[in-house]
Amino acid sequence: MTPRPDELPLLQIGFGRPGEAVNGAGGGCGDACGCGGDDDFGLDPLECGLDPDLARLLADAGLDPVQVEDIAHMAIEEDLDQGVDVTTVATIPEDAVATADFTAREAGTVAGLRIAEAVLSVVCTEEFEVERHAEDGDRVTAGQKLLSVRTRVRDLLTAERSALNLLCHLSGIATATRAWADALQGTSARVRDTRKTTPGLRALEKYAVRCGGGVNHRMSLSDAALIKDNHVVAAGGVARAFRAVREEFPDVPIEVEVDRLDQIEPVLAEGADLILLDNFTPEETAEAVALVAGRAKLESSGRLTLENAPEYAATGVDYLAVGSLTHSSPVLDIGLDLRDEEHGAGGAGERA
Known part of the structure; x- marks a missing residue:
């Protein structure tokens, strides 16, 4: 029986399937996609990747989920360059889990929250929980929490810059518009x-x-x-x-x-x-x-x-x-901050 996309294991970016050379990963969703999708699973190339609920949210917004996934993979692969996040791997225990908040550091209009989730989804090696505090198109204020994510700390920090690059850039465009x-x-x-x-x-x-x-x-x-x-x-x-x-x-x-x-x-x-x-x-x-x-x-x-x-x-x-x-629109300043777990990580949100 052909597995559904959400039943397939997420691949750690920078690594191929067991026994597969890193450079051997094909572009199942397009040449830039790091999912490595091919005929091993008997899937249509367009069906690999993102959580179905997230894919539907992207499609409802007029975006192609496959294209978003490709962009997310490309951003992460560029950052890792077929290696690993050496700083994070060296300093963070493999089993450490925490909650982090995407927070606006200045007022503006937000865009790209689901795209940031897509970046997380291609990095996270396990399920992650999200709590959505704002939606694309919302006017936000400095200090406002936009999105909370709970997952492995290593994955959070590896995805941080790529997710923020896209989120800040798109929010800057939305703010200027x-x-x-x-x-x-x-x-x-x-x-x-x-x-x-x-x-x-x-x-x-x-x-x-x-x-x-x-x-x-x-x-x-x-x-x-x-x-x-x-x-x-x-x-x-x-x-x-x-x-x-x-x-x-x-x-x-x-x-x-x-x-x-x-x-x-x-x-x-x-x-x-x-x-x-x-x-x-x-x-x-x-x-x-x-x-x-x-x-x-x-x-x-x-x-x-x-x-x-x-x-x-x-x-x-x-x-x-x-x-x-x-x-020419300047980025909107948005940050990702790990919570101090000793003071409570907040309630569990939606799984992605």
Whole structure:
């Protein structure tokens, strides 16, 4: 009988199966995945790994559990480099168990808590218990407890930095996005991201934008067409570029970048779904909104700051495109602290 994924033993990262060389571990969930999944268990490669309940929570959030697992493995494998956490192994007894708390050290919006759990799940050699005090998208305050985990101390400390790297980074994006969303309150405009993302982390970073109250632009080059200046030059004109895309991909939404007001009417005549106003002033943006009169969606890009965001939004533009959300947001400071067991470790939480 084929075992379920939750019946399989978790492999200690940096080690293969008994009798298997470390470098022989295959990528059952993808080349970066350290689960070593192959035909030994007769499993579909997509079924290895995370606790089913955690996988469902990730899927409900619009994330691919397999991709999250791959990222978790990649982060841990990079940290261990096929070895062990020498400091932790040398200083912590193998059977030591403790509770640790992920705690916000500054105010912000949190994102990536379940992803931190995924990192723990690929490291922990035994079951671990979690107590969830906050959810992604929550505004948190300095000193607020976000997630408590009880398991082997060695596993906690080995997973600590990788889990925090992802959690702090994603929470930083969510926090920055929340500031923009707050600035746009009372208007119909929405802040949204771009494809200026960290390679391999796009899905997570765009998820963090959603946690912060923003919306996503296209996830990939195949989702929609965005005709920019270089496409126009290469195709011999904006109209020619637009028609080429429409002919080749008739069902794909098309967005066209313009940098002058006189370019808008020809683009509308071609049937653009969305027009990107590149480096328009607020006054020019207001003129563009009046000219388009609802015939297409409008997106502002360039010149945008938190300070002038309300002015742009007041023009009636639909979106403000902010690449800095994903490429420049500072991390949110979150720490992992072991509890002093002599003063109580708290109640047992949910098993993962």
